[in-house]
Amino acid sequence: MNTSSLSNLADKAMSESPTRKAETPSARNSTPQFNVAMAAAGEQNATPVIVEAEKINLFYGTKQALKSVSIPFHQNTISALIGPSGCGKSTFLRCLNRMNDLIEGCRTEGEVTLSGENIYTKGVDTVMLRQRVGMVFQKPNPFPMAIWDNIAYGPRLRGIKNKAVLGEIVEESLRGAALWDEVKDDLKKSALGLSGGQQQRLCIARALATKPEVLLMDEPCSALDPISTLKVEELMRELRGAYTIIIVTHNMQQAARVSDTTAFFLLGELIEMGASAKMFTDPSDKRTEDYITGRFG
Amino acid sequence: MATAPAPLPDSPSPVPPKYQPLASSSTHLRRRKLASTLFYLLCFGVTLLSFFLLAWIMSGIFKQGIPYLNQQFLTSFPSRFAEQAGIKSALYGSVYVLCVTAVFAIPVGIGAAIFLQEYAGDNRFARFVQVNIANLAGVPSIVYGILGLALFVRALGFERSVLSGGLTLGLLVLPIIIIATQEALRGVPNSLRHGSYALGASKWQTIRRQVLPIAMPGILTGIILSISRAMGETAPLIMMGALTYVAFVPRGLRDGFTTLPIQVFNWTSRPQVEFQAIAAAGIIVLMTVLLSLNALAIFLRYRYNSRL
Numbered sequence: 024m025n026t027s028s029l030s031n032l033a034d035k036a037m038s039e040s041p042t043r044k045a046e047t048p049s050a051r052n053s054t055p056q057f058n059v060a061m062a063a064a065g066e067q068n069a070t071p072v073i074v075e076a077e078k079i080n081l082f083y084g085t086k087q088a089l090k091s092v093s094i095p096f097h098q099n100t101i102s103a104l105i106g107p108s109g110c111g112k113s114t115f116l117r118c119l120n121r122m123n124d125l126i127e128g129c130r131t132e133g134e135v136t137l138s139g140e141n142i143y144t145k146g147v148d149t150v151m152l153r154q155r156v157g158m159v160f161q162k163p164n165p166f167p168m169a170i171w172d173n174i175a176y177g178p179r180l181r182g183i184k185n186k187a188v189l190g191e192i193v194e195e196s197l198r199g200a201a202l203w204d205e206v207k208d209d210l211k212k213s214a215l216g217l218s219g220g221q222q223q224r225l226c227i228a229r230a231l232a233t234k235p236e237v238l239l240m241d242e243p244c245s246a247l248d249p250i251s252t253l254k255v256e257e258l259m260r261e262l263r264g265a266y267t268i269i270i271v272t273h274n275m276q277q278a279a280r281v282s283d284t285t286a287f288f289l290l291g292e293l294i295e296m297g298a299s300a301k302m303f304t305d306p307s308d309k310r311t312e313d314y315i316t317g318r319f320g
Numbered sequence: 321m322a323t324a325p326a327p328l329p330d331s332p333s334p335v336p337p338k339y340q341p342l343a344s345s346s347t348h349l350r351r352r353k354l355a356s357t358l359f360y361l362l363c364f365g366v367t368l369l370s371f372f373l374l375a376w377i378m379s380g381i382f383k384q385g386i387p388y389l390n391q392q393f394l395t396s397f398p399s400r401f402a403e404q405a406g407i408k409s410a411l412y413g414s415v416y417v418l419c420v421t422a423v424f425a426i427p428v429g430i431g432a433a434i435f436l437q438e439y440a441g442d443n444r445f446a447r448f449v450q451v452n453i454a455n456l457a458g459v460p461s462i463v464y465g466i467l468g469l470a471l472f473v474r475a476l477g478f479e480r481s482v483l484s485g486g487l488t489l490g491l492l493v494l495p496i497i498i499i500a501t502q503e504a505l506r507g508v509p510n511s512l513r514h515g516s517y518a519l520g521a522s523k524w525q526t527i528r529r530q531v532l533p534i535a536m537p538g539i540l541t542g543i544i545l546s547i548s549r550a551m552g553e554t555a556p557l558i559m560m561g562a563l564t565y566v567a568f569v570p571r572g573l574r575d576g577f578t579t580l581p582i583q584v585f586n587w588t589s590r591p592q593v594e595f596q597a598i599a600a601a602g603i604i605v606l607m608t609v610l611l612s613l614n615a616l617a618i619f620l621r622y623r624y625n626s627r628l
């Protein structure tokens with residue numbers, strides 16, 4: 024657990040948040056209170072912060088979708104983003120690799136740092152950024168080509184042409200995504216012929232093939248059966264050693280099972296974040312508690 | 321699982337609606353079925369009608385033209401005597417002109433479509449160009465002939481050559497290619513573009529590796545349709561001043577030329593019955609080339625689709 028620095032930051036973010044309005048007075052009263060013992064325990068094995076969002080305000084046209092969201096993400100941890108539909112989880116995730124740039128009329132304020140570098144400064148190349156921050160989408164989106172070519176797509180973009188090298192990457196990535204055994208004889212077949220769950224794991228493998236530092240996953244299991252879901256969760260735990268994973272999920276059990284820290288969003292605001300173990304047993308905000316216990320409107 | 325949930329205590333016990341047996345019928349149902357059948361018959365009738373009209377025209381043409389359709393017809397130049405007249409110069413002329421058209425219109429059209437669809441975004445300039453292209457597609461072809469005459473023949477001094485003809489037809493089909501290509505590009509789901517960007521692809525890599533291959537069948541269809549259109553056009557070339565009697569095969573871009581439809585037009589305007597017949601033979605040749613082009617389009621589309 025690594026909540027010490029994290030909780031302080033979150034705390035600060037909450038109280039400093041400039042957009043906090045009068046109509047949500049409870050927000051100010053209920054800034055996250057982290058369990059002291061937890062925080063102390065976290066201090067010893069906290070990994071450094073790798074991605075940090077600071078005071079992100081995001082607008083779609085004139086509509087504000089994120090309100091001063093600040094979250095630090097620690098290296099080699101799994102962080103879960105939870106919250107009701109439409110609260111801005113996907114939007115926030117897309118801020119972290121600047122996929123929102125592709126959406127017309129979308130404007131982002133604030134900064135996101137990756138290993139200390141602000142990804143929203145002028146000179147940043149989004150191509151470079153997205154190689155380091157990979158993404159798996161909410162809906163599986165395999166390319167209409169062979170399975171092999173799907174996985175080799177990322178490395179090829181980087182100019183790797185050698186078939187043997189590519190082949191190794193393909194196998195390694197497919198094994199990583201627990202898909203190898205199912206498709207190893209059909210690598211030349213179209214990826215569109217795979218089932219929904221296989222397609223999602225293919226997309227995970229495709230993201231792994233580019234060897235990103237940070238992996239963003241937007242509800243990767245929403246279309247999966249329980250067995251595939253377990254496989255993906257297992258996979259995330261394995262990947263945790265090498266990657267930093269940020270996952271959006273509607274599945275509380277999943278968030279509790281796999282994530283180290285959990286952040287709860289509501290209407291574009293970060294309400295609370297902290298160690299998952301604490302969030303799901305003893306949340307400090309009433310709204311968090313209502314949400315995770317299913318008492319939310 | 322098997323037992324139905326008990327009704328809530330304070331809600332009245334639900335009355336199950338009465339269902340009709342599946343085999344029964346009502347006037348309302350019969351009317352719906354009748355409408356369905358009528359619509360089917362209407363569609364079938366219209367298809368049949370157009371088929372028979374086409375067959376009727378074609379059979380007339382074939383009856384007239386087949387006797388004249390032989391090797392001599394394909395390898396001779398036009399002549400004052402119908403028995404000796406052939407279509408060689410028109411066939412070559414058509415092929416040469418269409419080559420110029422294709423070389424000019426395909427890259428320019430696809431490039432413009434990619435720019436408008438993928439790069440330009442939604443600004444005033446793009447919208448202005450877009451509206452104009454849509455309008456250009458509806459301009460009568462003879463206007464392109466006037467443009468060709470003024471621009472290529474006169475202003476640029478290309479004379480009444482294969483080059484002028486090809487470029488004129490190129491301008492004519494350019495809007496069609498652009499619109500068809502844009503339509504094909506628009507059909508590529510954004511999720512694939514985003515998937516590509518998320519893996520660190522640049523814009524060009526995304527267009528080349530994802531967007532274009534997926535849009536290719538649609539683009540090819542547009543290209544072949546527009547080339548077929550160019551192949552059948554007569555008015556703009558005549559307006560531009562293409563020759564109607566050509567007893568040579570064009571040897572370069574600057575040579576004069578005639579094309580299949582012009583040759584056919586020329587023959588049909590003569591009073592003698594034999595010329596009507598060789599005009600029919602010319603139409604058969606034209607149709608054959610067109611049909612093979614369409615077959616090629618279908619083949620290419622099939623091949624692209626089956627690769628996915």
Ligand SMILES: Nc1ncnc2c1ncn2[C@@H]1O[C@H](COP(=O)(O)OP(=O)(O)OP(=O)(O)O)[C@@H](O)[C@H]1O
Pocket residue numbers: 083088106107108109110111112113114115126
């Ligand atoms: N492309 C867009 N253009 C305009 N508004 C958008 C766009 N994408 C999202 N929004 C708005 O931003 C808000 C947050 O959307 P977002 O997709 O981030 O929600 P989410 O938390 O991921 O929801 P879900 O759990 O249903 O996926 C919503 O109110 C949505 O209407």
Ligand SMILES: [Mg+2]
Pocket residue numbers: 112113114161241271
């Ligand atoms: Mg979402």
